[in-house]
Amino acid sequence: MHTPPLEEGWQGALSNTVSSPEELLDLLELEHSLLPDAIKADKQFALKIPRAFVSRMEKGNPYDPLLLQVLPLGKELMEVPGYSLDPLGEHAQTPRNGVIHKYHGRLLLITSGACAVNCRFCFRRHFPYEDNQLGGDNWNSALEYIASDHSIKEVILSGGDPLAANDKRLARLVTALSEIPHVETLRIHTRLPLVIPQRITQEMIDWFTGSRLKPVMVIHCNHANEIDHSVETALAKLRQAGVVLLNQTVLLKGINDTTDSLVNLSHKLFQSSVMPYYLHVLDRVQGAAHFDIDEDRAVQLIKAMMIQCPGYLVPKLVREIAGNTSKTPITL
Ligand code: SF4
Known part of the structure; x- marks a missing residue:
């Protein structure tokens, strides 16, 4: 290979x-x-x-x-009933270009419309990135929005993949965010440390950890085989620089829908100092129905994980429901 x-x-x-x-x-x-x-x-x-x-x-x-x-x-x-182009109703929650504000206290910036990898189950596979990006370096409208809402304590760089943008641009954005007094935490959701681990450069770590904002990174890892030595090295650099590392997984039929697969993933993440955070059931986006698993099976899997793993290695099983004020826990 x-x-x-x-x-x-x-x-x-x-x-x-x-x-x-x-x-x-x-x-x-x-x-x-x-x-x-x-x-x-x-x-x-x-x-x-x-x-x-x-x-x-x-x-x-x-x-x-x-x-x-x-x-x-x-x-x-195949068009499957119940699976839509915008399963999370995000198109209606963009108060400014590039801003998605769904929940109290935190919001998303669509920092880049590009991804390093196109995941077939992606809930944003039909997202109109061309209409919803922070254009060039012109972030003024988004920054004004954040500055005007004192409830916003956390800004989440999302996409696409925010780390597909270049470091100079991201460093300028982080500097501007750190100048908004009520913003405390900077969170990045990304697959890049998994798919191109060389992305974790010293320059990237410097802008991410060099401001007063608390750095949190959520990697989106779905299977233990995604983590090889090069990924472990990249994650170790982030951890040593003080980044809080979390993972969220999508439960995917034929990929990770067994107890062994999920338990292995949790252990592998923990060895790399990444804490399992969420296990999402699939967002019902058109084109991804064949990955979906019913909730009863998801509950069985989590119960089996609870038997085999310490509690801190069992992610929260959730579904995202359009219009709800947070992720919705699936009751066991
Ligand atoms: S990296 Fe994330 S945003 Fe990009 S295609 Fe994959 S799941 Fe979607």
Whole structure:
């Protein structure tokens, strides 16, 4: 398997992703019978996978849990009742361009519309990023909104993937946020430490930890195989710099819907000083119905985890319901 050279740098890795279904199947030595459907689904939501992530997939295994997260399938093209383009009602919760304000005390900034990896289950796979980005360096409207609402203690950089933006831009944004007295915490939601671990550079750590804001990072890891040595090294750098590391997982049929898979993931995260935070049932976005698991099965899995793991390794099982004032716990 091709292992990307480290000297490539994160921006090189970001611009050199696998973006053709045919190349992906060839790299993994998989049959081309998967190709016609993959090409059709790719047209609706483009395939995009960093090579470091591909290198962790098992050759010849069409059911590899990392591959299934990113391989376009014909099932995505089926319209299934109950699955919509905007399952969380976010399009109506954008008071300013690039701002999503759903909950008391914290809000999201759509810092970048780009992702390093396109996850087939993404609830924002139909999000109109072109209308909802912090344009260039012109964040004034979003910053004014945050400054005018004294209840906002936490700003969450989201996307897309916020770490797809460049460091100079992000450093300027963090400096501006740190000048708003009532903002205390800066949280980043990202898959980049997993899919391009070279993204965790000293420059990135400096702007993230160098202001008065408390740094929190939530990585979105769904399977233990996503964490290899290079990811562990990146996470160790963040931890040593004082970043609070949390994980949220989406429960995905065929990928992580077994007790063993979830228990392994929690242990692997903890070895890397990342605390399991949320286990989400799928947000019902059009194109992802084949990943969904019913709530009874999700409850069974969490109960089994409670038997096998200490409580601090059992994530909270939640569903996000449009219009609710927080994530909704699924009762056991
Ligand atoms: S926003 Fe997150 S889940 Fe969605 S495609 Fe990007 S990295 Fe994947």
